[in-house]
Amino acid sequence: MSLEAFLESCRANGVLVDVLRGALELREVVERAASEVGARLIVVDGALAEAADRGELFLPMEARPLREVDLELLKHHDNGVLLVRSAGAAIAEMGAAVLWGDARTQRATAMTEHLMVLIRAECVLDVAKASSVIRGVLTESGGPVHLVIGPSATRDVEHVRVLGAHGPVTLRFAVSP
Amino acid sequence: MSLERRTAEALREGARVERLWRVFEETKRSRDEGIRRLSVDELSLVRESKVSALRRLEELVEEVRTAVERAGGEVIFARGAEDARMTVVRVLKDAGVRKVIKSKSITSEEIHLNEALLSAGIEVVETDLGERVVQLSGGRPSHILGPALHLSREEVAAILTKSLGEGVDPDPGSIVGAVRRHLRGEMMRAAAGITGANAIDSETGTVVVVTNEGNEQFVVGFPGLVVCVAGVEKLVKGLEAAVRVARVQSASATGRMPSYVTLYGPRWWGDGKRFVLILLDNGRTEALSDPWLWQVNLCVRCGACFNVCNPYRTVSGLVFGKNYSGPIGVVWDAITSGFDAANEYAWLCFSCGLCELECPVGIRIPLLISRVKSFSKRDLKVSLLAGGFELYARLGGRLAPLLNRAHKSRAFRAVLEALAGIDKDAPLPDFRGGTLRGALESLNISDDRDVGAGTVVYFPDTYTSFIDWGVGVEAVITLRSLGYKVVLYSGPGTHMPAIQYGGLGLASAVSERITEALLPYVERGARVVVTEPTASYCLREVFPAVLGTPESKTIARSTFHLSELLVKDGLSTEFGRSELAGKLAYYHVSCHGQGSDLMDATRSLLERVGLRVVTRALGCCGMAGTWGMRSGPVGRGLSSEIGRMVTERIRAERPDLVVTESSVCSLQLREFLDVPVLHTVNVLRPSLNRRRT
Ligand code: SF4
Ligand code: SF4
Numbered sequence: 124m125s126l127e128a129f130l131e132s133c134r135a136n137g138v139l140v141d142v143l144r145g146a147l148e149l150r151e152v153v154e155r156a157a158s159e160v161g162a163r164l165i166v167v168d169g170a171l172a173e174a175a176d177r178g179e180l181f182l183p184m185e186a187r188p189l190r191e192v193d194l195e196l197l198k199h200h201d202n203g204v205l206l207v208r209s210a211g212a213a214i215a216e217m218g219a220a221v222l223w224g225d226a227r228t229q230r231a232t233a234m235t236e237h238l239m240v241l242i243r244a245e246c247v248l249d250v251a252k253a254s255s256v257i258r259g260v261l262t263e264s265g266g267p268v269h270l271v272i273g274p275s276a277t278r279d280v281e282h283v284r285v286l287g288a289h290g291p292v293t294l295r296f297a298v299s300p
Numbered sequence: 301m302s303l304e305r306r307t308a309e310a311l312r313e314g315a316r317v318e319r320l321w322r323v324f325e326e327t328k329r330s331r332d333e334g335i336r337r338l339s340v341d342e343l344s345l346v347r348e349s350k351v352s353a354l355r356r357l358e359e360l361v362e363e364v365r366t367a368v369e370r371a372g373g374e375v376i377f378a379r380g381a382e383d384a385r386m387t388v389v390r391v392l393k394d395a396g397v398r399k400v401i402k403s404k405s406i407t408s409e410e411i412h413l414n415e416a417l418l419s420a421g422i423e424v425v426e427t428d429l430g431e432r433v434v435q436l437s438g439g440r441p442s443h444i445l446g447p448a449l450h451l452s453r454e455e456v457a458a459i460l461t462k463s464l465g466e467g468v469d470p471d472p473g474s475i476v477g478a479v480r481r482h483l484r485g486e487m488m489r490a491a492a493g494i495t496g497a498n499a500i501d502s503e504t505g506t507v508v509v510v511t512n513e514g515n516e517q518f519v520v521g522f523p524g525l526v527v528c529v530a531g532v533e534k535l536v537k538g539l540e541a542a543v544r545v546a547r548v549q550s551a552s553a554t555g556r557m558p559s560y561v562t563l564y565g566p567r568w569w570g571d572g573k574r575f576v577l578i579l580l581d582n583g584r585t586e587a588l589s590d591p592w593l594w595q596v597n598l599c600v601r602c603g604a605c606f607n608v609c610n611p612y613r614t615v616s617g618l619v620f621g622k623n624y625s626g627p628i629g630v631v632w633d634a635i636t637s638g639f640d641a642a643n644e645y646a647w648l649c650f651s652c653g654l655c656e657l658e659c660p661v662g663i664r665i666p667l668l669i670s671r672v673k674s675f676s677k678r679d680l681k682v683s684l685l686a687g688g689f690e691l692y693a694r695l696g697g698r699l700a701p702l703l704n705r706a707h708k709s710r711a712f713r714a715v716l717e718a719l720a721g722i723d724k725d726a727p728l729p730d731f732r733g734g735t736l737r738g739a740l741e742s743l744n745i746s747d748d749r750d751v752g753a754g755t756v757v758y759f760p761d762t763y764t765s766f767i768d769w770g771v772g773v774e775a776v777i778t779l780r781s782l783g784y785k786v787v788l789y790s791g792p793g794t795h796m797p798a799i800q801y802g803g804l805g806l807a808s809a810v811s812e813r814i815t816e817a818l819l820p821y822v823e824r825g826a827r828v829v830v831t832e833p834t835a836s837y838c839l840r841e842v843f844p845a846v847l848g849t850p851e852s853k854t855i856a857r858s859t860f861h862l863s864e865l866l867v868k869d870g871l872s873t874e875f876g877r878s879e880l881a882g883k884l885a886y887y888h889v890s891c892h893g894q895g896s897d898l899m900d901a902t903r904s905l906l907e908r909v910g911l912r913v914v915t916r917a918l919g920c921c922g923m924a925g926t927w928g929m930r931s932g933p934v935g936r937g938l939s940s941e942i943g944r945m946v947t948e949r950i951r952a953e954r955p956d957l958v959v960t961e962s963s964v965c966s967l968q969l970r971e972f973l974d975v976p977v978l979h980t981v982n983v984l985r986p987s988l989n990r991r992r993t
Contacts (some may be wrong), residue, residue: 135337136557198484200477217547217557225570226521233517234484250547254540257563261506261539262371267520267564270543272557275514279430279446280472281453282323288429288476289483290514290560 125215126298129247132218133296136273143299150181152297153207153239157183160237160293162205166192168228170209171241182207189231197234200287206235210242211260214253219270220296221253223260229267238291240271242298303619303645308933310615311941316450320613321945323449327554328607328917334555335604335660338548346548347661349541350533350598353502354588360502360535361579368505373566373575375505377532381636384580385416388494388527391576392422395525397492403511403519404428405496406444406601407531407580410623410636413494424494425486427515429479436463442617442625445553445603450616483515493519497530498549498600499542505577506565508542510550510558520564525574532579533597539563545600552602552660583635592671592804596631598661605655605665610919610942611648620648627655631668639675646672647934650924651800652891653837664845673802688720689797689926690762697766700733723936726929727967729767736760736769737788745776748785755785755826756865757818761835762793763963771963774981775831775862781988782871787826791817794838797926804846811843815852828859831981833893833961834925836861840896861893861961863901863980872908878987881910885983886955888969890962891920898961902980906959909987914953918946923968939968947972959983 133140141152157165165186167175172188174180186207197204208228210220220240222232232238248256257268275290286292311317353360365375376391378384392400400417402408402424414424414435426432430448434441437459441447448456457470460478468478495516499508507528509516520526536542543561550558566575587593606612606626617625622641624632630649634642646669655665696703706712713724722728732739740746748755756779764772779786792813798806818828830836839859844852866872885906889899899915906913922928922942930936950958950973958969958977969977 132557198488200480214543217561219557219561223569226568229517229569230521233514233521250543251540254538254543257543258501258504258506258539261563261565261567262504263567265567265569266506267517267562267569269517270561270563271559272561273512273559276512276559277429277476278512279428279433279448280451280456280475281319282326282446282449283453283472285472285476287480288513288515289427289480289487289518294559 126244126247128215129213129218132216136218138218138273138294138296140296140298143297146180146299149241149297149299150183153186154183156239156295157205160205161203162237163203164196164205166204166206166231166235168206168208168224171207189228194227194231194234197231200236200292202236204235205237205239206231207239207241208232210240210246212253212256213242213247214250214270215247216250217270217272219272221257221268221270223264223266223268229269232269233290235291236287237293238271239295239297242296244298244300303647304933306619307615307648307938310619311933311937315452316616317614317941317945319452320449320616324607324613331552331555331604331607334551338551342544343548343660346544346600347598349536349544350661353536354533354594354597357532357535357585357588360537361532364500364502364505364535364577367503368566368575368577371505371566373505373577375577375579378578378580378582380582381411384411384529384578384582385413387578388413388529389416389420389422391527392417392492393420395492395574397422397525399423399425399490400492400494401425401427401487401490401519401523402494403496403509403516404431404447405494405529406624407496408494408529409441410582410632411529411580413529425483425490427483427487427519429476429513432479432483433459436460440618442621443603443606444601444625444629450618487515487518488522490523492525492527493523494527494529495519497528497534499536499545500530500534500577501539501542502535502537504539504565506539506542506563507577508546509562510546510560511562512559514560516560516562520562525576526564527576527578529578529580531584532581533584548660549600549602552600552604587635592664592668593631593635595663595668596628596635598663599628599632600661602660604658604660608654608658608919610652610922611650611938614938614941614945615648620645627665627669628663630672631665634672639672642672643676646676648938650920650927652920652924653841654891654894654919657895667804667842667845670799670802670804674804676802690793690795693762693766696731697733697735700731704730717931721931721935722929723931726936727971728929729963729967732768732770734769736765736772737790739769739773740776740788743773745780747787750785751787751821751824751826752785753825754783755787755821756829757787757789757821757826759789759828759830759835759839761830761832763832765793768963771831771979771981774985775829778862778981778985778988779829782866782874787821789817794835796834796838799842800925800927807842808846811838811846811852814839815843815847815849815855818855819851822855822858827865828855829862829865830859831862831961831979832963833861833890833898836896836898837892861896861898861901863905864897867901867904872905874989875905875909875984875987876989878909878911878983880957880983883911883956884954885911885913886950886953886958887913887915888921888950888958888960888965889915890960890965893961902961905984906980909984911983914955916949916953918949921946921965921968923964925964928968943968943972
């Protein structure tokens with residue numbers, strides 16, 4: 124299933140996607156995303172922090188690895204935290220980023236006010252292939268695995284859509300080659 | 301409180317009725333757009349995976365048990381509600397849990413889990429926003445997906461202000477912020493979480509849960525013990541099948557993908573959390589042996605059937621519901637809480653058939669509800685209506701002047717109301733006198749004899765045969781003018797009221813007789829033509845489902861509505877410009893005509909004769925055959941309110957006339973509108989270009 128199909132699904136889901144020309148462009152895109160949502164703190168997950176340490180990609184200077192951040196900081200939405208995560212896979216037909224990892228990272232993903240997910244183009248799969256990858260994660264490493272498709276939202280009050288019901292108010296994907 | 305009283309009270313809440321109609325109209329619109337993005341193949345894949353899982357459910361239960369236990373989790377099979385409640389209580393108590401967080405689970409409503417936990421001294425915190433509001437209000441959910449949809453923003457704000465001890469503004473943003481702040485701490489501290497499931501993969505024991513709010517991530521992610529309580533019908537084989545169920549469920553619910561799909565199971569990343577899967581039977585496997593009710597186990601709980609159910613929209617799930625709510629709720633309540641429980645509200649369903657058209661897994665919801673009704677104690681008046689409609693119509697054919705006068709007499713109407721339960725203010729049709737056969741004979745139109753490929757058997761049904769044969773005469777003249785040989789059907793009518801009022805047995809007997817009467821013609825190449833959508837619905841949908849015989853399916857395939865036949869046979873060009881050309885016609889598609897080719901065919905013919913045509917998916921006008929003639933809030937009361945809502949929307953289109961194929965819809969529409977209401981054939985026939993020589 125093509126990257127085009129994934130982008131099409133994201134458009135249908137109303138999720139903003141930045142398609143990067145190279146991994147080096149990530150810093151710029153994260154900075155732009157942070158400034159657009161008025162984030163005061165950029166936090167990155169372990170995989171991204173390690174990749175940056177290895178020099179495979181560049182992150183904004185002020186970005187802090189999640190391991191150094193107290194989760195209490197993410198408890199309240201008005202602290203303006205943008206969490207940047209890397210997806211293990213993505214599902215083209217659903218426009219979903221597939222996120223797995225340790226409990227602390229998954230909890231931070233649930234709590235953060237703003238979420239950005241970096242997806243490598245080669246990890247965009249169809250439902251069948253993605254299911255088999257997820258099955259491997261769940262049986263070998265363990266869950267939970269979250270398919271993240273949109274910002275946290277509710278229509279429980281008079282059917283009016285309000286974002287940030289429990290989790291992120293904004294969601295943005297960045298697709299890298 | 302009786303259903304009549306509850307309905308009467310709900311009908312008095314005008315603002316709520318308006319709000320719910322708006323909500324469900326919006327949801328239907330976005331759902332219609334979204335569901336188009338799913339291919340038919342995808343929908344069939346989901347249905348097939350569910351059907352195949354149900355066929356080998358025992359095997360799947362064993363498989364999931366092995367998978368979960370091997371990975372360190374537990375599986376407990378609960379036969380009934382009590383069993384399930386006690387199991388959850390025991391698991392939590394053994395773990396020393398005093399407070400538990402829960403994501404939305406209608407299955408836990410089914411077994412009254414919260415009450416059991418509270419009596420065992422365990423505090424329960426619902427984490428879905430609507431569910432939490434309902435919990436704080438002390439009420440119960442009115443919708444499987446939007447538990448608090450029956451509440452206004454002011455009511456929600458008042459509930460929260462009282463419960464949270466802080467002033468909450470009646471604005472959705474402030475309400476959501478207040479609930480988020482209130483729940484965050486609770487969710488981060490909880491020792492145990494309880495979830496439901498949208499699907500469970502039997503091979504890995506993975507639970508798949510769809511949410512938009514993201515509360516599931518907290519319920520699964522923070523506590524050290526996670527208990528999933530799910531119906532055994534949620535089992536499917538393979539993770540891909542489970543993910544597909546989630547995808548179809550969300551697309552069919554709102555037309556959009558959900559914000560989150562959470563997958564978890566017995567194995568946890570890193571830490572040693574505990575997972576207990578409680579598989580609930582509670583009537584599900586017993587239902588598998590029922591010829592109709594087994595289908596409820598296919599339900600993915602998308603709520604699409606709720607959107608189009610006008611009685612539900614009008615009285616809300618607080619009246620149209622018990623533990624479950626809405627159309628399929630009747631069946632869920634029947635199999636999980638018993639027929640008496642379901643029949644406390646099943647009688648709000650007037651068998652319009654629209655919910656079935658929405659169901660992504662093809663559940664024949666109206667027939668299942670009819671099956672549920674067949675287990676209720678029959679009210680004599682309802683039985684009279686179910687069986688007596690055709691008899692009364694035949695009598696009216698003979699005693700037209702007398703009965704027409706009687707219909708205008710208050711005294712007679714009072715007697716009719718007392719004896720037969722027919723509301724004294726409901727619109728009743730005027731009998732034309734005589735029968736359709738008699739009228740055709742007096743016009744020297746007799747049946748054509750040599751039956752073959754160009755022959756049609758005209759099936760007029762009860763109304764056109766005995767009450768008002770005008771449409772029948774026009775239809776036969778139109779058909780003959782266009783060169784068809786026409787045979788007038790003789791035999792029983794479809795007896796739709798019997799189906800509506802739970803008489804599936806009578807429906808089956810009648811459908812056998814009708815099939816027997818039509819088959820000899822169809823076998824010689826004739827087609828069956830109808831002018832009442834209810835007749836085509838019965839011949840094409842209900843009878844083959846009830847009988848399941850090849851003969852009934854043959855009749856179904858050979859049955860056409862008049863407009864469909866004309867368009868299919870390429871005869872549109874035989875119609876010229878009508879005297880009504882240029883006028884704006886609102887085309888009211890009766891419920892039983894929806895989901896077929898009738899709508900497009902009629903619309904194209906009306907446009908062909910020069911009308912400007914507008915139509916909207918408004919659902920049932922509330923008349924629903926004889927339903928709107930019944931006395932009481934559940935009958936005429938509800939029917940009038942629905943009629944008012946529907947005709948308000950028709951009026952907004954400013955039509956010069958209304959066109960519909962249904963005689964009984966016409967009665968209702970004339971009651972509320974002051975423009976002419978015509979049958980399609982009455983518009984088309986005068987525009988015919990040629991006459992048969
Ligand atoms: S058949 Fe009509 S009235 Fe009955 S439940 Fe379905 S939509 Fe509602
Ligand atoms: S019966 Fe069909 S439409 Fe209704 S909730 Fe179930 S799956 Fe959805």
